[in-house]
Amino acid sequence: xxxxxxxxxxFIGAALINNFVLHYFVGICxxxxxxxxxxxxxxxxxxxxxxxxxxxxxxxxxxFFILRPMAPIPVWIWQVAGGNPETTVDLSVLSYIIYIFVxxxxxxxxxxxxxxxxxxxxxxxxxxLPLITTNCAILFACLEIxxxxxxxxxxxxxxxxxxxxxxxGIGFLIAITxxxxxxxxxxxxxxxxxxxxxxxxxxxxxxxxxAFMGFTGMDRGVEQALSALGSR
Amino acid sequence: MLTFVTVILAAAVLVLLAIAMGWVLGWANRAFYxxxxxxxxxIQDALPGANCGGxxxxxxxxxxxxxxxxxxxxxxxxxxxxxxxxGAIAEILGIEVTEVWPYKAVVHCAAKLDERxxxxxxxxxxxxxxxxxxxxxxxCIYGCMGLSDCVRVCDYDAIHIVDGVAVVDYEKCTGCKLxxxxxxxxxxxxxxxxxxxxxxVACSNDDFGKEVQxxxxxxxxxxxxxxxxxxxxxxxGNRPAINYDLYEDFTDxxxxxxxxxxxxxxxxxxPTEGQVAAVADEEVPExxxxxxxxxxxxxxxxx
Numbered sequence: 001x002x003x004x005x006x007x008x009x010x011f012i013g014a015a016l017i018n019n020f021v022l023h024y025f026v027g028i029c030x031x032x033x034x035x036x037x038x039x040x041x042x043x044x045x046x047x048x049x050x051x052x053x054x055x056x057x058x059x060x061x062x063x064f065f066i067l068r069p070m071a072p073i074p075v076w077i078w079q080v081a082g083g084n085p086e087t088t089v090d091l092s093v094l095s096y097i098i099y100i101f102v103x104x105x106x107x108x109x110x111x112x113x114x115x116x117x118x119x120x121x122x123x124x125x126x127x128x129l130p131l132i133t134t135n136c137a138i139l140f141a142c143l144e145i146x147x148x149x150x151x152x153x154x155x156x157x158x159x160x161x162x163x164x165x166x167x168x169g170i171g172f173l174i175a176i177t178x179x180x181x182x183x184x185x186x187x188x189x190x191x192x193x194x195x196x197x198x199x200x201x202x203x204x205x206x207x208x209x210x211a212f213m214g215f216t217g218m219d220r221g222v223e224q225a226l227s228a229l230g231s232r
Numbered sequence: 233m234l235t236f237v238t239v240i241l242a243a244a245v246l247v248l249l250a251i252a253m254g255w256v257l258g259w260a261n262r263a264f265y266x267x268x269x270x271x272x273x274x275i276q277d278a279l280p281g282a283n284c285g286g287x288x289x290x291x292x293x294x295x296x297x298x299x300x301x302x303x304x305x306x307x308x309x310x311x312x313x314x315x316x317x318x319g320a321i322a323e324i325l326g327i328e329v330t331e332v333w334p335y336k337a338v339v340h341c342a343a344k345l346d347e348r349x350x351x352x353x354x355x356x357x358x359x360x361x362x363x364x365x366x367x368x369x370x371x372c373i374y375g376c377m378g379l380s381d382c383v384r385v386c387d388y389d390a391i392h393i394v395d396g397v398a399v400v401d402y403e404k405c406t407g408c409k410l411x412x413x414x415x416x417x418x419x420x421x422x423x424x425x426x427x428x429x430x431x432x433v434a435c436s437n438d439d440f441g442k443e444v445q446x447x448x449x450x451x452x453x454x455x456x457x458x459x460x461x462x463x464x465x466x467x468x469g470n471r472p473a474i475n476y477d478l479y480e481d482f483t484d485x486x487x488x489x490x491x492x493x494x495x496x497x498x499x500x501x502x503p504t505e506g507q508v509a510a511v512a513d514e515e516v517p518e519x520x521x522x523x524x525x526x527x528x529x530x531x532x533x534x535x
Contacts, residue, residue: 040290066245074241087237094242098249105253109260116264131283131291 005226007163009219014167017219020137021175022209027137031176032201034128041180045173047128049166052138054110055103056165059142060149060158062098067091068149092150099142107133141168178208271324272300278320280312299325333424335407337391337400340419341376342434342498345396347449348372364416371447374436376419382411402428402501424476429501431485433472435494440470452496461487471496 018024021031027048034044065073069090078089111129115122132138144164148156182204191200275296283291287309289298298304299321307318307327322328350371356362360381363369369377378396390404391411398411398420412420419436435452437444444451454470464479465472465488489497 034290074245077241077244078237083237089237089241091238091241091245093238094245097246101249101253105257108257112260112264115266128290130293 005223005230007160008226009223010160010163011167012222013219014164015171015174016212017215019171019175019212019215020140020168021172022205022212024140025209026140027135027172028205030132030135031172031179031205032198035176035180035183035201038177038180038184041176042173044128044132045169045176048132048135048137048172049169051103051107051110051129051132051135052141052165052169052172053162054106055099055138056141056145056161057158058102058106059099060145060156060161062102063095063142063146063149064155064158067095067098067146069152092146095143095146096139099139103138103142104133137168137172141165144168175208175212179205182208269300272296274324275299275321278313278317278324279310280317282312333426335409335422336402336405336425336501337407337409337411337420338423338430338432338500339376339391339398339400340421340432340434340436341374341397342496343372343375343397343448343450345378348375348396349447349449360414361416372437372444372451374417374419374438375448375451377417381414381416382420385410385414400500425501426476426479427501429499429503431474431479431488432498432500433474433496434498434500435471435496438469438471450495452494455493457491457493458488458497461491464488 014020021027030044030048035041063071065071069088069092071089071091074089074091078087079085107129111122114129141164145156145161148154148160179201183201186200186204195203276293279292279296281292287295289295295304295309299307307321307325310317348370350368352368352370354363354366354369356366358379360377360379363377363379376397378393378398380393382391382398383393387408387410388404388406390401390406391398392401393399400411402425407422409422412418412422417436423430423432433452435448435450437448437451440454444453452471454467456467456472458472459465459467464475466475467473
């Protein structure tokens with residue numbers, strides 16, 4: 001029960017309370033760029049969920065086995081090379097370069113696979129894949145996972161990393177679809193000339209971010225509800 | 233010692249990773265090979281690759297796809313690529329590009345406020361669309377009303393009401409056609425600017441003789457004199473139109489101009505350097521620029 005409730009907390013936290021786009025303001029480029037029509041925005045959101053899951057799986061693997069302090073693979077290499085076993089081996093400086101490298105090449109790989117074997121899927125969101133490979137929302141999810149792997153006392157498992165990624169992806173989908181709906185309505189409005197286009201889009205994004213601040217504090221309530229459920 | 237450990241291990245890890253990923257991607261490239269028309273690949277190389285989306289496609293590659301498969305036949309959508317890019321794509325596709333003249337707006341009315349007769353006092357909504365519904369706003373039912381519908385739609389500040397008639401600023405006009413669509417009397421048309429200054433018919437009145445004289449002191453009476461001296465002038469109802477296919481840089485406009493007693497034929501556009509030099513000695517009235525800090529602009533706030 002303890003694990004389940006913590007997973008639910010991670011999910012809600014990533015999707016609503018600390019929404020990637022509207023709380024941390026990462027992933028703004030597709031959020032503003034591809035939010036003119038609801039259907040393309042929805043496709044972009046699905047593509048982000050897809051990529052973020054792949055990317056966080058890989059980044060959890062790489063962080064757990066290579067990048068965190070005293071990760072097994074570098075320690076093993078160090079000891080085979082005859083180094084002092086007492087030395088702390090920490091490769092977390094490499095995190096950014098390895099995440100970008102791994103995400104970009106794995107997304108390339110997935111794109112080639114989808115193009116060959118799932119042409120219909122490629123038609124619907126294959127074109128978005130190269131555009132979001134090194135999107136900051138995805139890199140942000142990886143860095144969030146790394147943050148939770150650096151402290152040896154509370155190591156995240158792969159399931160927790162995946163739940164965070166899923167929550168973040170769904171949060172992005174919610175935000176960009178809402179934004180596209182609002183912007184479609186905005187086309188019919190009499191917007192002052194000086195605010196047309198990007199100006200009004202940024203104002204809308206800011207108001208949406210304020211609206212999402214309403215979720216702050218929800219985590220404590222959900223936690224209490226879950227613990228009450230668990231104790232019963 | 234610590235940094236030394238990190239450096240050696242980092243180098244080792246990165247080299248191993250690069251080799252592994254390179255191998256996997258290289259294998260995937262062959263294993264998942266999909267045949268793509270080589271033309272599309274060439275077009276992809278010719279496009280800037282900025283993925284700006286200005287063409288209306290998601291990125292450069294999807295525009296290249298649309299061009300290569302023939303789904304889109306407009307080569308000129310790429311803004312950042314410019315003319316050289318259009319040329320390169322045309323060469324790949326085997327299409328010849330003809331020289332394209334910029335189309336710019338021309339107002340086919342030049343009657344100033346005091347040259348238009350039979351004006352009435354109008355107190356309705358100050359838009360041309362509304363005034364056009366009212367009979368007797370002014371004598372001429374064809375000409376410019378000067379109530380700024382075209383000025384309001386212009387995104388480039390390129391058309392203004394001067395002396396009660398719309399005048400295009402050709403330094404700013406981009407030929408977007410918005411003013412032509414906004415004019416309820418359809419007196420703004422798009423003209424191919426074969427040189428910086430163009431010869432145009434500045435009247436839209438379709439009536440004849442006395443009827444025109446009674447409503448306007450400069451309007452075209454349909455005397456047909458100009459069409460007798462030049463093939464370029466074609467009568468369209470009771471007023472001439474210019475056949476711009478016959479319009480050449482060296483056309484001599486003097487005989488045509490001399491025939492027109494009503495000054496309905498004028499030059500519009502940006503004068504050439506030679507013309508500016510020819511009138512340099514004459515006294516030019518001082519031109520007062522609008523001061524944007526003190527002038528109330530005509531942006532309209534509604535609702």
